[in-house]
Amino acid sequence: MRGMLATFAVLCAALIAMTAAGVEPGEMLADPVLETRARDISKNLRCLVCQNQSIDDSNAALARDLRIIVRERLAAGDSDTEVIDYVVARYGDFVLLKPPLKPVTYALWFGPVAIALAAAAAAAAFLRRRRTRRPFRSIPTSAAGSKRC
Amino acid sequence: MERLVNLLFAGRFVYVLPLAALAALTVVFLFGLQKDPRIVPSALIDKPVPEFALPPITGGPGMGLASADLKSRISVVNVWASWCGPCKAEHPLVEELARSGLATVYGLNYKDEPSDALRWLADLGNPYTEIGADRNGRVGIDWGVYGVPETFIVDHEGRIRHKHVGPMTAEAVDGEIEPILRVLGP
Known part of the structure; x- marks a missing residue:
């Protein structure tokens, strides 16, 4: 049993190591502060070749080119926002793994919360109505009711 | 508000509502599935060509x-x-x-x-x-x-x-x- 657990742990470690295959040592910046910023930026930039990976994870050639561009621009003194804007200007908002908050994405960001609130309000109204009304309908005594009888 | 709530819960309409919402969502998803996710719309449409x-x-x-x-x-x-x-x-x-x-x-x-x-x-x-x-x-x-x-x-x-x-x-x-x-x- 312990042997199996150990094997499992080793396999997990190997898998985790494999997922970090994107960045190659030769690409890294000498300045550790800039390199950290580059890694953080790259982690939120989508690789358009293999769309569910970030350019930090992907070993596609285009991802590598973009990682290098991110580092070049940081080394040239760009702020993080400027670097991200540079890539978004070329590839659009889809390149961001976390969609930006702007009018066209309001439905995306607030939709689920709005639906949950509406559902909660409806449930509350339903329950309150059920509590205040008697479970049995009273026999209609109005003119319309008697006529139907 | 009270009238709206009464209107909503009058009859059986309220019980059909979740089903109707699900059906609407299904239609949206069916259309969404027809689109090829590998085709990313260009951010450069109607913009001048880059300088090169x-x-x-x-x-x-x-x-x-x-x-x-x-x-x-x-x-x-x-x-x-x-x-x-x-x-x-x-x-x-x-x-x-x-x-x-x-x-x-x-x-x-x-x-x-x-x-x-x-x-x-x-x-x-x-x-x-x-x-x-x-x-x-x-x-x-x-x-x-x-x-x-x-x-x-x-x-x-x-x-x-x-x-x-x-x-x-x-x-x-x-x-x-x-x-x-x-x-x-x-």
């Missing part, structure tokens, strides 16, 4: 390709590479487009070895008025290229009007590219 100046393929024909070339006529910019199989498949359509006279067809040779690119042109024919060689792919990135082939339509003011991702098909040329070129004018 590329040399010709080393040892090849022409003067190269620069943004200035794209500002006085309707052009089609076809991104291709000799290592790209689908480029070979769409090549006859690129030739047909060049022959149609609807636009000047330019090539952007993306990340290619000059000797390979020249052999490719010798084997299949050269439909391009000019070709720019983008050895390191930087101009491609400025154009938002994320794979080859890609084809752009540029109007006579040098604005990108359309992008086709992936190999052109006869249907795409007839139904998408040629109609846009005809709308843009002679």
